[in-house]
Amino acid sequence: MMDQRKRTVRRVVAGGLTLSLLVPLLAACNDKNEDDPNNRRTLRIGMMYGSSQDESYYRQQYTDLFEYTHKNIDIELVPAIDWTEQQFEQPDKQQNVDQLAKVKEIMTGANPVDVMIVDSTAMLSQLVQENMLKPLDPLIKEDKIDLTDYVPSVIDGIKQVGDNQLYALTPTFVPSALFYNKTLFQKNNIEPPHDGMSWDDVITLAKRFGDGKGGKDATFGFSFNQWGASDGFSDMTQYAAPLGLRVYDEKGEKMLVNTPQWEKVWTTISDLYKKHVVPTQEDMQKIYEAQNKEVAGGDGNQVYNPYQNQLFFSGKMAMVLGQYYMLNDLETYNKNYEKLKMTKLDWDVVTVPQFINEAPGIGTNITLSALTSINAKAANPDDAWAFVKFMNGEDWAKLKSRSSYEMTARKSFIKPRDGMNYNINAFTQLQPAPQQSLADAKLLQERPNLNFINQLGSSEFQQVLSGKLSVKQALKEYEEKGNDMLQKIKLNPKGQFDPGIGGDVYGGGGVVRPLD
Known part of the structure; x- marks a missing residue:
């Protein structure tokens, strides 16, 4: 996750904005109040991660053009998690940041942010469940915004986490x-x-x-x-993502891998490797x-x-x-x-292959980014909505359609690259697979040694690939060893301990240590 954020930070679009692009936008957004010095106000925009060093990047990506076209609105960026503070923490504290708690801090209190930009549908879902976001459907209806130009799979993917309502919009996605x-x-x-x-x-x-x-x-x-x-195991995880299969239960106390569904997944992927497909x-x-x-x-x-x-x-x-x-x-x-x-x-x-019967219309490795929402406690909800509209409007989509890393969510601006001819519609047909829930992420933060459950699974999968175990045998061992490990992790979630199931799997005589 951290690597993904760092890659995103490096994706600075080359070049600047020309005056010819700014003039029509300025004319469209200018009204009698925009230059009124007595009507100056601040719009506070919350983000998942950031720092003072990265602020210019985020302003270029999200706010500079809005601020330029709204002369009497000052933008204040508020990161939930500050990288400059995190880098001096101990490794375990760097890993085990409670993202939801940090986001709540900047969305509540005496001076809450007006807009919240999150980078995952899992976070968006949690904020919706806790009634922290303002529904956008009434605003969309009031302003007669036509959603038919948005990629349907993007809109449907956002609605999935909002009980068929929109609590956010995103100008781009990575299909x-x-x-x-x-x-x-x-x-x-x-x-x-x-x-x-x-x-x-x-x-x-x-x-x-x-x-x-x-x-x-x-x-x-x-x-x-x-x-x-x-190693094959990571491929299997990617393959199975749309199915929503669990490795262990929500409490982290019982393994759920010894099932016909998991057996079919393991058999399918191991067969691809054994036959060198x-x-x-x-x-x-x-x-x-x-x-x-x-x-x-x-x-x-x-x-x-x-x-x-x-x-x-x-x-x-x-x-x-x-x-x-x-x-x-x-x-x-x-x-x-x-x-x-x-x-x-x-x-x-x-299009990415899909599970026609089990999860129709769901793809894999599809990311909805920059999910932009309005804080239910926003002190400046009108400007917050103006920003959300602007960021997801046609003019912004025109600029973002030039990105070589992300695709605009507006259908009318989606086209093949200049000089290239390919099936561009393949990128827009499927919805993203469900992401790890925040409850699961929080459990992993509380018990970082749960990371070793996947390491155990990878080891068992290698036994299948080498022919030492059948899929049935490996899943049975994975279940038994995993249940034993889960109980030990529950008693000692972060420290060193010996699970007593063999040093060959874990290294160092079987001593489990938190991941670096």
Whole structure:
């Protein structure tokens, strides 16, 4: 989560705003009160994370244009969690920040924020449940705002956490799609994927590539990310996200993994690895070694190649799940493939595969960002609504449509990149999968050693991949060892302890320590 926020902070859009863009916006927002010195007021905007060093970035991203076009409104940014304060805390305190408590601090009290921008539907859901946000539906109706231009999956995804009501809007989101190599499908006379496919259909399609043996010269059918390397367990977590399956109960006292649903998930993903439909870590290592030998045997004038270990770009991967910003790599690659002595990539995208029966319309790796809401205790609710409207309006969408990392939530401004031709609608069809609830996040903060439940699961999954255990055996062990560990964690949630189930799983003689 922290890495994701840091990546977001680095995504500063190049270039500035031109006067030609500002003039019509200024004219649209200017009224007789905007220049009235007696009508000056402050709009306080709360954010999840921030610091004084990052304030210029956040102002550029969210508030500068609004402040420019609303001359008598001063913007005050209020981070719930200040990075500059966090960096000097002990590691355990850095990890175990109660995000909800911090957000509540700036939304209540004598001087609450007017607007709250959150970065997850889980946080939004909690604030809705605690009646801390103002419903936007009456305001939208009163101002006759047409929501039909918004991407339906974005609006529906926000409504899901608000009992079919809107408590926030977002100007952008980060969708995913299934990228595929058109040349590989044509070469093998295989019908390419299409929108609306199920996971079973995509997996069946992926199994038609390769010989099932893997290795440095193999062609693989599918990968859960563009880099290819994974332990398998993280891929399985991503795959199962739309199903909402739990590893342990809400109290953190009982394992819930030894079920037919989990057995089907483990069997599906382990089968992909065993048959080398998805590249294993051993496959990737052989590919790395072969490429290093090739470089070492060259003329010494090798050009830096960031794509040499990405199998989709080297024509060795038929399909890959990628987020919207993978378009950046594809664009750069096809402009420079000759310099890299590689082959131009002919590609397209379709919707992420879905569970047609269990979770129709739900995708994976889709993020709703900058969810902007109005504090129920806002001292300045009118300006707060003006800001939410502005941030989610057409003029703002026009600017944000230029982002190479996020997609605008306004359909009328969604189009393929200049010079590129692909199925742009693939990015807008599916809703995001449910995120970790704040109750689960809080439990993890209170008992950081719960992180080792996933480590135990990964270890058991490796036993399946190596053929030492069947899926049934591994899940039974995962349940039994996990239940034992949960009880020990309940008694000693943060400190060192010996769960008594083998040092080979945990390291250091079986002593569990909090994650760094």
